Amino acid sequence: MPTYQVLRCYEDSCRMFQVHQVKKVNKWQCRVCGEKQSTIKVFLTSPQASECRTFVQNMNMARGRAEEDLLNQRQSREEDQAAVPQRQECRLPTRSKWEDYVDEEPDDETGEHDDQGGSSLPQQPWQGATSKWSTFADDDDE
Numbered sequence: 001m002p003t004y005q006v007l008r009c010y011e012d013s014c015r016m017f018q019v020h021q022v023k024k025v026n027k028w029q030c031r032v033c034g035e036k037q038s039t040i041k042v043f044l045t046s047p048q049a050s051e052c053r054t055f056v057q058n059m060n061m062a063r064g065r066a067e068e069d070l071l072n073q074r075q076s077r078e079e080d081q082a083a084v085p086q087r088q089e090c091r092l093p094t095r096s097k098w099e100d101y102v103d104e105e106p107d108d109e110t111g112e113h114d115d116q117g118g119s120s121l122p123q124q125p126w127q128g129a130t131s132k133w134s135t136f137a138d139d140d141d142e
Ligand SMILES: [Zn+2]
Pocket: 009, 010, 011, 014, 015, 016, 030, 031, 032, 033, 034, 035
């Protein structure tokens, strides 16, 4: 009468428990993925194949449930992360405050100069530039 044993495929993509007859050779082939491997660990040995089969079913079912839980956890996490950027977009209008700060800075530096407008007068850029440099030159002399 043969003896049966419960083995587990070592392939990461398989990991299936299965019943095999105990052989003299310490090697077996996975029935699911066909991977040939040596017997590293025997989870159960019994002369009754039905006992081994029940053990295998329970183990594979428990494994399937664990993977389902992992998937559910991952999905809930992704939903939480997706909701965060939407909340941040609501803060965008507060940027108008920064524009106020930006306007104040150039006023302090160019406040003494006349209204040159910069980009609004592209036709006569040289005159404005010359007057600026002459002003600085006078300051340096004094
Ligand atoms: Zn396998």
